[in-house]
Amino acid sequence: MAGVRLEKIEKTYPNGFKAVHGIDLDIRDGEFMVLVGPSGCAKSTTLRMVAGLEEISGGKVLIGDRLVNDVEPKDRDIAMVFQNYALYPHMTVYKNMSWVLKLKKKPADEIDRRVRQAADILGLTDMLDRKPKQLSGGQMQRVAVGRAIVRSPKVFLFDEPLSNLDAKLRVQMRVEISRLHTKLKNTMIYVTHDQVEAMTMGDRICVMELGRIKQVDTPTNLYRYPANTFVAGFIGSPSMNIVSARLNFDGDTCYVDSQNLHLRIPDDIGKKVRQYDGKAIYFGIRPEHIHARETNPEAADNFFNMEVSVVENMGNEVYLYFTPGNSQYIARIDPDIPVRSGDSHEMWLDTNYIHLFDGETKENLIYKPKTQ
Numbered sequence: 001m002a003g004v005r006l007e008k009i010e011k012t013y014p015n016g017f018k019a020v021h022g023i024d025l026d027i028r029d030g031e032f033m034v035l036v037g038p039s040g041c042a043k044s045t046t047l048r049m050v051a052g053l054e055e056i057s058g059g060k061v062l063i064g065d066r067l068v069n070d071v072e073p074k075d076r077d078i079a080m081v082f083q084n085y086a087l088y089p090h091m092t093v094y095k096n097m098s099w100v101l102k103l104k105k106k107p108a109d110e111i112d113r114r115v116r117q118a119a120d121i122l123g124l125t126d127m128l129d130r131k132p133k134q135l136s137g138g139q140m141q142r143v144a145v146g147r148a149i150v151r152s153p154k155v156f157l158f159d160e161p162l163s164n165l166d167a168k169l170r171v172q173m174r175v176e177i178s179r180l181h182t183k184l185k186n187t188m189i190y191v192t193h194d195q196v197e198a199m200t201m202g203d204r205i206c207v208m209e210l211g212r213i214k215q216v217d218t219p220t221n222l223y224r225y226p227a228n229t230f231v232a233g234f235i236g237s238p239s240m241n242i243v244s245a246r247l248n249f250d251g252d253t254c255y256v257d258s259q260n261l262h263l264r265i266p267d268d269i270g271k272k273v274r275q276y277d278g279k280a281i282y283f284g285i286r287p288e289h290i291h292a293r294e295t296n297p298e299a300a301d302n303f304f305n306m307e308v309s310v311v312e313n314m315g316n317e318v319y320l321y322f323t324p325g326n327s328q329y330i331a332r333i334d335p336d337i338p339v340r341s342g343d344s345h346e347m348w349l350d351t352n353y354i355h356l357f358d359g360e361t362k363e364n365l366i367y368k369p370k371t372q
């Protein structure tokens with residue numbers, strides 16, 4: 001087993017486009033690291049440089065302690081699973097899984113042992129004689145994972161392996177891959193644009209935007225302490241409400257003022273942002289921290305009355321949309337509170353959970369993100 005280290009890696013494609021801008025990332029031995037970000041942020045490019053499928057324009061890739069920049073993909077001790085499973089259609093499941101070992105001229109009994117072991121882990125034992133067209137999408141993806149397992153690589157690389165599956169199967173395979181990681185304990189690097197997959201699977205998550213890393217941390221820390229507005233808006237569903245505002249102090253008391261709100265900020269947070277008095281900022285509040293007034297009738301401040309433009313009932317929770325002026329807020333409330341669209345409803349913001357970001361750099365003003 002081995003960790004993976006990226007040191008200032010860069011990628012410029014032959015057409016001159018710079019896709020990766022000097023990324024540093026330390027993936028620990030045995031860690032499940034997720035690379036997440038919107039389409040085009042260079043997740044695949046980064047993963048493919050680790051795999052050796054894409055030339056590295058600058059910087060270093062190390063697997064374990066070995067510099068692999070110039071090492072052939074097949075000699076890097078990695079196995080990669082792609083979105084399109086790319087199984088050989090004329091071969092049985094058994095042959096699909098054993099093929100690479102045969103190419104490596106492994107002894108027949110070892111091949112058989114490894115294939116049966118992988119099939120057992122993945123619940124494919126009864127399907128070893130089937131051809132790919134006799135399998136469901138989920139089963140095919142499992143064979144693709146099986147093909148990676150039999151190689152017992154130091155590092156597994158996954159590039160959006162579940163995106164061809166329907167929603168239900170995706171959830172099921174997500175759990176299976178997490179279980180596989182618990183069992184095998186290999187280093188795994190998993191690329192997805194789906195923040196739910198990232199949150200549920202990653203030991204740590206690396207959030208990327210336009211070929212740069214925006215933050216690397218555990219799912220909980222990313223959710224609670226986003227380093228900037230990009231991560232704040234990307235992680236969490238529905239997204240965090242992020243609104244431009246101004247910080248104002250009245251004596252030692254800190255207020256956040258925007259178009260429609262005058263929010264009193266708890267003193268312990270106010271103390272940390274004293275030097276931003278009078279400055280333009282962004283404030284962020286997650287939908288679950290905007291409550292219906294009924295839940296806190298005692299609150300003396302931080303409530304507001306707004307017209308509900310849309311009510312989305314999810315069964316276990318309800319999302320309320322407010323669109324005052326040109327801002328939009330989403331609140332997540334209890335389904336037992338009766339609200340209809342068009343109603344004016346009094347809401348309360350819990351500013352203990354407020355996030356404050358610099359108006360220019362968009363970096364978090366309250367929390368210093370952990371460096372790797």
Ligand SMILES: Nc1ncnc2c1ncn2[C@@H]1O[C@H](COP(=O)(O)OP(=O)(O)OP(=O)(O)O)[C@@H](O)[C@H]1O
Pocket residue numbers: 013014015017019037038039040041042043044045046193
């Ligand atoms: N061969 C290429 N030549 C030039 N530019 C490329 C090439 N391949 C990718 N790019 C560009 O590099 C950037 C990163 O692409 P990449 O495929 O790594 O993104 P991604 O994060 O994996 O996106 P997605 O979620 O859509 O798969 C994109 O702007 C893309 O257009």
Ligand SMILES: [Mg+2]
Pocket residue numbers: 043044045
């Ligand atoms: Mg991609």
